[in-house]
Amino acid sequence: MDFDRYDRIRPIRWQGDRLNLLDQRRLPFETVVLECRDSDAVAQAIRDLVVRGAPAIGIAAAWGLVLAGQSTEAADGREALARLGPDLARLRAARPTAVNLMWALDRMARVLAGAGADWRERLEREAQAIADEDLAANRRMGALGAALIAPGSGVLTHCNTGSLATAGFGTALGVIRAGVAEGRIARVFASETRPWLQGARLTVWELLQDGIAATLIADGAGAHLMNTGAVQWLVVGADRICANGDTANKIGTYAHAIAARHHGVRVMVVAPSSTVDMATARGEDIEIELRDQAELLSVSGLRTVAEGVQAWNPVFDITPAGLIDVIVTERGVVERPDPAAMARLFG
Numbered sequence: 421m422d423f424d425r426y427d428r429i430r431p432i433r434w435q436g437d438r439l440n441l442l443d444q445r446r447l448p449f450e451t452v453v454l455e456c457r458d459s460d461a462v463a464q465a466i467r468d469l470v471v472r473g474a475p476a477i478g479i480a481a482a483w484g485l486v487l488a489g490q491s492t493e494a495a496d497g498r499e500a501l502a503r504l505g506p507d508l509a510r511l512r513a514a515r516p517t518a519v520n521l522m523w524a525l526d527r528m529a530r531v532l533a534g535a536g537a538d539w540r541e542r543l544e545r546e547a548q549a550i551a552d553e554d555l556a557a558n559r560r561m562g563a564l565g566a567a568l569i570a571p572g573s574g575v576l577t578h579c580n581t582g583s584l585a586t587a588g589f590g591t592a593l594g595v596i597r598a599g600v601a602e603g604r605i606a607r608v609f610a611s612e613t614r615p616w617l618q619g620a621r622l623t624v625w626e627l628l629q630d631g632i633a634a635t636l637i638a639d640g641a642g643a644h645l646m647n648t649g650a651v652q653w654l655v656v657g658a659d660r661i662c663a664n665g666d667t668a669n670k671i672g673t674y675a676h677a678i679a680a681r682h683h684g685v686r687v688m689v690v691a692p693s694s695t696v697d698m699a700t701a702r703g704e705d706i707e708i709e710l711r712d713q714a715e716l717l718s719v720s721g722l723r724t725v726a727e728g729v730q731a732w733n734p735v736f737d738i739t740p741a742g743l744i745d746v747i748v749t750e751r752g753v754v755e756r757p758d759p760a761a762m763a764r765l766f767g
């Protein structure tokens with residue numbers, strides 16, 4: 421497929437002495453780039469959702485460590501690793517649920533541990549490799565996932581899993597891009613994804629850039645949409661996939677998956693192998709990020725809830741493996757995920 425036609429947005433741009441991040445808090449109406457000049461600025465940008473999406477925060481954190489290295493004196497990688505310990509810890513703590521963040525930093529730390537006097541160059545090469553591999557994985561998953569979808573199908577997606585959430589092309593949205601390009605997907609629906617509105621602000625905007633028509637629905641309209649017969653697949657991303665196939669993804673995914681099973685709609689989870697966490701046995705062992713209740717109490721800075729009301733704001737949920745028909749990764753496809761099937765591909 422013609423990737424350049426379908427995929428032009430790049431949320432993370434390394435500039436040699438700074439990291440430029442497309443500020444996703446301001447989209448779709450303003451295009452603002454935030455310049456990060458040290459690792460603390462990158463950690464803050466991840467916490468504040470300037471950059472978001474599981475693969476994207478791993479890539480941004482890797483560049484954050486490169487920035488930290490530029491202001492650190494060390495004779496070799498081992499010494500650098502010791503000096504960069506606090507930066508690594510602050511980047512790692514920026515968000516708890518998406519394992520790509522920890523995966524990318526562990527990979528950077530391993531490179532440091534084995535590097536000599538050229539440790540700064542090695543770090544920079546590794547960050548670039550993490551980004552390049554993510555883009556290649558997304559393109560591969562797009563082909564693998566689209567091949568499972570029968571021509572003429574409708575799909576529902578949740579949150580934003582596109583170029584904005586990755587190095588480019590996207591995970592679930594990559595499958596949708598490929599499926600539309602191949603003529604398999606005839607209808608795309610995106611749920612708005614309260615409270616941060618990744619679906620409403622980012623996904624339908626991204627698809628619009630590609631000339632892909634998408635219909636926005638309220639999160640609560642998912643079951644009703646499925647009942648109409650308009651969609652045959654729920655296609656979503658992931659922030660962490662456990663050894664048994666249980667999957668953490670944006671809050672609301674679990675409700676969509678329950679409705680999908682009830683209506684005979686198939687569920688596809690699309691994520692690179694960097695999202696697979698074989699060290700976590702099952703979903704209940706995943707830390708679910710709780711964000712400020714203020715995100716629920718107002719919309720675009722305008723308070724919508726009476727003063728004095730309390731809110732609870734978990735931003736991910738767990739979809740049990742039993743509700744997932746297929747997990748698509750760049751290494752291959754896991755059908756009806758369970759511990760044995762996961763171990764065959766990731767053990």
Ligand SMILES: CSC[C@H]1O[C@H](OP(=O)(O)O)[C@H](O)[C@@H]1O
Pocket residue numbers: 472473474475578579580581582585586591592618656657658659668669670671735
């Ligand atoms: C391509 S993974 C995207 C993943 O990240 C989202 O979360 P957030 O916007 O809070 O970073 C969501 O769970 C998506 O599925």
